[in-house]
Amino acid sequence: MTDADVASSTVPSPKTAGVPAPALELHHVVKSFGSRTVLDVEALDIRAGEVHALLGQNGSGKSTLIKILSGYHDPDPQPGMTVRVSGVDISPNAGDMARRAGLRFVHQDLGIVPAMSIVDNLYLGRAYPTRGLTVSTRSARANAREALAGVGLASVDPDARLGTLGPAERTGVAIARALATDSDSVPSVLVLDEPTATLPAPEVDRLLGMLRGVADAGVAVLYITHHLDEVFSIAERVTVLRDGRTVASGPVTEFSREEIIHHLVGSELEELHRPTGAAHSDGAARDEDPALVVEGLTAARIHGVSFSIAPGEIVGFHGVSGSGRDSVLGAVFGAEHRVAGSVRTAETELVPDRPDLAIANGIGFVPADRKARGGHLDLKVKENLTLPGLGAFWRRGRLDATAELTETRTWLRRLDVRPPSSADLPLSSLSGGNQQKVVLAKWLRKGPRVLLLDEPTQGVDVGAKAAIHRTVLDAAANGLAVAIASSDHEELAALCSKVHVFQRGRIVDTLVADEITEAELNRRLNHSGHGQSPTTERTRP
Numbered sequence: 001m002t003d004a005d006v007a008s009s010t011v012p013s014p015k016t017a018g019v020p021a022p023a024l025e026l027h028h029v030v031k032s033f034g035s036r037t038v039l040d041v042e043a044l045d046i047r048a049g050e051v052h053a054l055l056g057q058n059g060s061g062k063s064t065l066i067k068i069l070s071g072y073h074d075p076d077p078q079p080g081m082t083v084r085v086s087g088v089d090i091s092p093n094a095g096d097m098a099r100r101a102g103l104r105f106v107h108q109d110l111g112i113v114p115a116m117s118i119v120d121n122l123y124l125g126r127a128y129p130t131r132g133l134t135v136s137t138r139s140a141r142a143n144a145r146e147a148l149a150g151v152g153l154a155s156v157d158p159d160a161r162l163g164t165l166g167p168a169e170r171t172g173v174a175i176a177r178a179l180a181t182d183s184d185s186v187p188s189v190l191v192l193d194e195p196t197a198t199l200p201a202p203e204v205d206r207l208l209g210m211l212r213g214v215a216d217a218g219v220a221v222l223y224i225t226h227h228l229d230e231v232f233s234i235a236e237r238v239t240v241l242r243d244g245r246t247v248a249s250g251p252v253t254e255f256s257r258e259e260i261i262h263h264l265v266g267s268e269l270e271e272l273h274r275p276t277g278a279a280h281s282d283g284a285a286r287d288e289d290p291a292l293v294v295e296g297l298t299a300a301r302i303h304g305v306s307f308s309i310a311p312g313e314i315v316g317f318h319g320v321s322g323s324g325r326d327s328v329l330g331a332v333f334g335a336e337h338r339v340a341g342s343v344r345t346a347e348t349e350l351v352p353d354r355p356d357l358a359i360a361n362g363i364g365f366v367p368a369d370r371k372a373r374g375g376h377l378d379l380k381v382k383e384n385l386t387l388p389g390l391g392a393f394w395r396r397g398r399l400d401a402t403a404e405l406t407e408t409r410t411w412l413r414r415l416d417v418r419p420p421s422s423a424d425l426p427l428s429s430l431s432g433g434n435q436q437k438v439v440l441a442k443w444l445r446k447g448p449r450v451l452l453l454d455e456p457t458q459g460v461d462v463g464a465k466a467a468i469h470r471t472v473l474d475a476a477a478n479g480l481a482v483a484i485a486s487s488d489h490e491e492l493a494a495l496c497s498k499v500h501v502f503q504r505g506r507i508v509d510t511l512v513a514d515e516i517t518e519a520e521l522n523r524r525l526n527h528s529g530h531g532q533s534p535t536t537e538r539t540r541p
């Protein structure tokens with residue numbers, strides 16, 4: 001097939017061309033790592049103009065499928081293996097053929113460069129517009145503004161450094177870039193790998209609205225998510241992967257929520273329905289000196305914030321992206337520069353900007369940006385878990401490898417990390433959700449007195465999320481003071497006895513006990529004065 005064949009097959013007017021071929025068609029796509037087959041999709045088709053949700057537990061093969069489509073992984077050679085875009089067979093591993101055919105991606109790792117400007121990020125890998133022989137920065141900026149407006153970021157300055165944006169806004173930039181039309185191709189299939197992982201409800205609604213518009217214009221949208229409410233709100237069809245195979249596929253209207261959960265987790269359904277615990281009761285909070293006292297904390301996006309957490313208390317932080325909710329824990333820990341204010345544990349006043357001293361004083365921090373700051377991807381899973389407290393395994397000058405492995409396996413089981421025998425694998429070989437569980441286990445194992453969790457269950461599947469919630473509740477019942485910044489209202493409502501509401505870098509309100517409901521948390525965001533459109537109440541699985 002020539003380049004011209006590919007280019008001519010990419011003009012997307014699938015809704016106007018009679019009965020169109022599926023925009024994306026897969027047959028017999030298989031992928032193994034070593035002797036382990038992690039993906040074996042017999043058939044899957046994504047139609048033009050539909051949003052097709054792809055669901056599956058952590059490690060079920062969703063990202064592997066996407067990585068094959070984008071040419072990152074080669075599929076196993078297989079008789080009958082087909083990847084067809086708009087009726088044209090492509091070799092997924094043949095250079096940029098997939099892109100020219102109209103396949104576009106927004107990966108979990110957004111592939112953006114925080115140190116560069118937003119406009120430069122939007123033009124990463126593409127030529128800048130020119131006027132005569134010179135680059136037209138004016139046109140580039142105008143295009144960037146238009147692209148940003150298309151994802152609801154009209155107020156963002158294209159010349160700002162991308163690193164100054166919060167996670168949600170960065171995702172918006174990645175989506176805007178994916179939707180860019182090139183001279184030789186226009187998007188016909190947009191693949192999104194968990195784009196809403198850290199977005200609060202109003203931003204999720206905005207994003208879903210935008211994706212609806214993209215699909216209505218004739219583009220096929222393949223949408224990976226762990227959030228069932230998003231599936232029912234936007235998708236026409238759904239496919240569920242389990243252990244790399246399709247276990248259910250069809251119109252969303254043919255499934256109830258319970259049926260989808262059953263396809264996802266099968267025999268673990270009972271476990272899921274266990275109540276997540278003692279939220280709102282404040283029962284575990286101890287009548288002791290606070291484990292953490294923060295006074296007048298000022299940092300980037302944080303102005304004069306004060307709060308305290310008692311041993312056994314779980315305190316939530318709520319707000320839109322950029323409100324301070326997503327910066328406060330990094331500033332407490334010392335990962336972000338502290339401009340003013342104090343942070344004290346029960347014993348010590350912490351020196352600003354010294355995460356090492358925060359750790360030495362019993363504070364743990366699970367950042368939202370786990371790839372950049374959470375774990376060591378090149379190290380083994382067991383090393384990630386045990387390195388912070390390796391001393392426990394030294395016996396008479398030698399490392400007791402058996403004890404290290406036994407403890408590692410205990411934690412992998414406790415947090416439902418898959419595969420459970422992954423202790424000696426590099427962290428990078430685990431799926432995104434499973435990496436998150438390892439990072440969390442690392443800190444829980446270390447036994448901190450204060451644990452700061454920024455989006456602790458982002459990218460984590462329904463079953464594992466319940467396991468993480470139970471583990472956090474158990475740790476709090478044993479005296480751990482926990483701070484959770486989360487865009488997931490169901491999570492805050494399930495875990496917290498107190499929730500601080502952030503707006504423009506300040507705590508503007510605090511909800512306690514029975515005031516903490518998903519409906520009330522949604523209501524607070526809608527009234528936070530950021531001009532967001534009203535949102536529907538949403539429940540995350």
Ligand SMILES: Nc1ncnc2c1ncn2[C@@H]1O[C@H](COP(=O)(O)OP(=O)(O)OP(=O)(O)O)[C@@H](O)[C@H]1O
Pocket residue numbers: 033038056057058059060061062063064065418419428429430431432433434459461
């Ligand atoms: N480079 C690799 N080497 C070895 N195994 C890998 C590699 N990449 C992925 N795997 C394994 O393939 C399986 C599928 O992983 P994948 O990332 O596709 O899951 P996923 O469904 O996207 O999970 P999540 O919801 O956590 O993102 C997992 O068991 C994972 O450990």
